[in-house]
Amino acid sequence: MRVLGPKLRSIGLALTLVAASVASGASSPPVTVSIHTPWAAPPLLLEILESVAVENRTAYYPLLKQLTAPSFLSQATTPKSLYEQSLKVIHDFSHVTKDALATLKLSLAIHSASAGIQAHYQLYNSIIVPERSKEPDFDPACPVWVDWYGRQVCDLQELKSIVSSGLKQYRGSIKAPTIMELDRVLPSNEPYDLFTVLYANVLDPAFVPFHQYLTQLAEEHGLRHSLRYIPASDHASQGHLSLAGFGAELALKNTDYLVIDDRDLGHDLGMQSSQKVLKQVESEADLNLGDDETPAVEPLTEGQLKGLGVSVAQHVLESKDPLNMLVKLTRDLPKYQLKVLKPEIKSDIQQEISTNSAYYGRDERNRVWLNGQTIPHHKMNPFNLLRILRRERRAIENFKTLLRSEENALKRFRDLLIDSSIEMQESTSTVVFDVRDTTQNEHGSVVTWLNDLSTDKRYVDAGWGEELYALYQPARMGSFPEIRKNYINALFALDLSSPESMELIVTELANFVQHLVPVRFGVLPLIRSENGDDLKVAMLWRHILNRNGLKAGLDFFRKVKFYDELQMRPDGKRR
Numbered sequence: 001m002r003v004l005g006p007k008l009r010s011i012g013l014a015l016t017l018v019a020a021s022v023a024s025g026a027s028s029p030p031v032t033v034s035i036h037t038p039w040a041a042p043p044l045l046l047e048i049l050e051s052v053a054v055e056n057r058t059a060y061y062p063l064l065k066q067l068t069a070p071s072f073l074s075q076a077t078t079p080k081s082l083y084e085q086s087l088k089v090i091h092d093f094s095h096v097t098k099d100a101l102a103t104l105k106l107s108l109a110i111h112s113a114s115a116g117i118q119a120h121y122q123l124y125n126s127i128i129v130p131e132r133s134k135e136p137d138f139d140p141a142c143p144v145w146v147d148w149y150g151r152q153v154c155d156l157q158e159l160k161s162i163v164s165s166g167l168k169q170y171r172g173s174i175k176a177p178t179i180m181e182l183d184r185v186l187p188s189n190e191p192y193d194l195f196t197v198l199y200a201n202v203l204d205p206a207f208v209p210f211h212q213y214l215t216q217l218a219e220e221h222g223l224r225h226s227l228r229y230i231p232a233s234d235h236a237s238q239g240h241l242s243l244a245g246f247g248a249e250l251a252l253k254n255t256d257y258l259v260i261d262d263r264d265l266g267h268d269l270g271m272q273s274s275q276k277v278l279k280q281v282e283s284e285a286d287l288n289l290g291d292d293e294t295p296a297v298e299p300l301t302e303g304q305l306k307g308l309g310v311s312v313a314q315h316v317l318e319s320k321d322p323l324n325m326l327v328k329l330t331r332d333l334p335k336y337q338l339k340v341l342k343p344e345i346k347s348d349i350q351q352e353i354s355t356n357s358a359y360y361g362r363d364e365r366n367r368v369w370l371n372g373q374t375i376p377h378h379k380m381n382p383f384n385l386l387r388i389l390r391r392e393r394r395a396i397e398n399f400k401t402l403l404r405s406e407e408n409a410l411k412r413f414r415d416l417l418i419d420s421s422i423e424m425q426e427s428t429s430t431v432v433f434d435v436r437d438t439t440q441n442e443h444g445s446v447v448t449w450l451n452d453l454s455t456d457k458r459y460v461d462a463g464w465g466e467e468l469y470a471l472y473q474p475a476r477m478g479s480f481p482e483i484r485k486n487y488i489n490a491l492f493a494l495d496l497s498s499p500e501s502m503e504l505i506v507t508e509l510a511n512f513v514q515h516l517v518p519v520r521f522g523v524l525p526l527i528r529s530e531n532g533d534d535l536k537v538a539m540l541w542r543h544i545l546n547r548n549g550l551k552a553g554l555d556f557f558r559k560v561k562f563y564d565e566l567q568m569r570p571d572g573k574r575r
């Protein structure tokens with residue numbers, strides 16, 4: 001059956017539906033779906049290289065050198081041994097961290113680098129070759145060549161003689177190739193001086209000496225270069241690439257759809273092996289669900305239905321192989337539902353599930369969380385998961401470095417923010433000040449905080465939690481998560497002698513605090529005179545606070561303000 005073919009092909013992918021030829025008994029054979037690229041599969045070696053570069057950019061050139069060494073390639077003769085040997089090198093030389101090795105394997109499994117390599121080939125075949133073929137001495141069959149300031153250099157000796165005649169004349173030449181998005185430039189000590197592109201089929205024997213020489217030039221002459229891939233001459237005859245990580249929907253829209261069974265037409269696109277893998281997955285999982293019995297779907301009562309989700313969760317959690325159990329149950333739940341319901345729900349599992357739903361809301365929607373953040377359904381695919389996993393890993397790495405030397409990290413961060421070399425910008429919103437008060441003395445800090453979300457009783461009484469999970473939850477527009485932590489601090493530098501300042505403190509700020517706005521408010525007396533009112537009121541405020549506490553201080557301002565209002569003339573001016 002070819003059902004969705006033309007439509008999907010138009011977005012660049014060909015999809016073929018293949019049915020199993022190994023029909024078992026009388027039941028109809030299952031439909032297997034696989035998606036293939038319209039282009040030929042790129043060499044595995046390049047996929048490995050590109051995928052490693054995504055995890056760790058610096059590892060690209062060292063690994064390139066190792067994987068293209070003749071001694072390495074002579075051992076790795078099959079794709080399987082190439083894969084295993086490469087991973088061994090990557091591991092042994094710590095090109096990526098242990099955690100990154102897992103995402104590397106996943107990205108190889110879904111061939112996430114293949115489109116990028118195809119972009120190299122596309123660039124070469126549809127732009128570089130037609131463009132250069134206009135020149136008389138261009139050889140399109142040359143498997144490894146350097147774009148030397150507009151000239152194709154296919155012979156290493158020729159390149160060496162160009163270099164020996166001096167590189168100075170090429171500095172700043174307009175004939176230098178432009179750097180593109182897909183370039184991974186080998187850095188050199190001298191920036192932006194000399195740049196060239198090596199076009200190569202990295203599996204060609206000519207590649208290694210060329211690349212070695214260019215690397216030497218980078219070290220000795222500051223010549224930077226980038227590698228762009230050329231397809232091997234027999235590339236087009238390679239098989240297409242089976243893609244993993246995509247889903248497909250089989251939609252029969254019309255009941256009188258004319259189905260032509262063309263399953264025996266010989267399109268066996270690796271289907272048997274995928275059947276084998278599925279069988280293997282099933283047999284490896286010790287599922288104990290009595291597979292051999294004839295499937296009998298018994299209806300559930302309404303009461304049983306209610307607890308089904310939790311029962312399934314318990315079954316999966318307690319399985320020796322939870323992932324396979326989950327896959328198995330979700331693939332054929334009606335078959336197993338009664339068995340799954342049999343054991344009692346354990347109280348700790350019940351407890352954990354209710355705690356979790358208290359955090360995340362009790363609505364009935366299905367959701368997936370990764371480190372506490374919700375992944376929307378439409379983004380639930382391996383490519384996006386890979387991106388999120390990498391981002392989370394990077395964040396965790398950063399936290400680890402921060403925590404290892406918290407003092408240092410904070411100080412460096414602060415220095416960065418208030419770097420004196422940063423000139424005052426026109427818009428003050430971009431200027432950052434460090435408002436933390438480090439002048440603790442026997443009188444306490446000069447900053448007066450009106451509230452403390454982490455200790456004040458009013459936030460406990462209001463039932464606020466301490467968990468930072470709430471920060472992950474989408475908040476209503478204009479509202480902040482209610483957490484008992486001082487995670488937003490607002491400091492007001494005020495001339496306390498001005499009635500407007502007093503007004504601000506005793507009405508607005510005090511109001512915000514009373515109405516549980518989740519911000520910590522602080523007041524810093526602003527003193528500009530030698531011995532003026534600003535200094536005197538600030539000292540008074542300090543004195544009252546130290547002796548009688550914050551409430552007395554606020555009362556003091558209320559009274560002064562009241563007195564001040566009495567002094568107002570009807571026209572608003574002070575007497």
Ligand SMILES: *[C@@H]1O[C@H](CO)[C@@H](O)[C@H](O)[C@H]1NC(C)=O
Pocket residue numbers: 056057058059062093094095096097
């Ligand atoms: C990245 O690769 C380089 C070169 O192999 C290695 O020295 C470095 O430790 C790697 N960094 C990470 C974070 O894996």
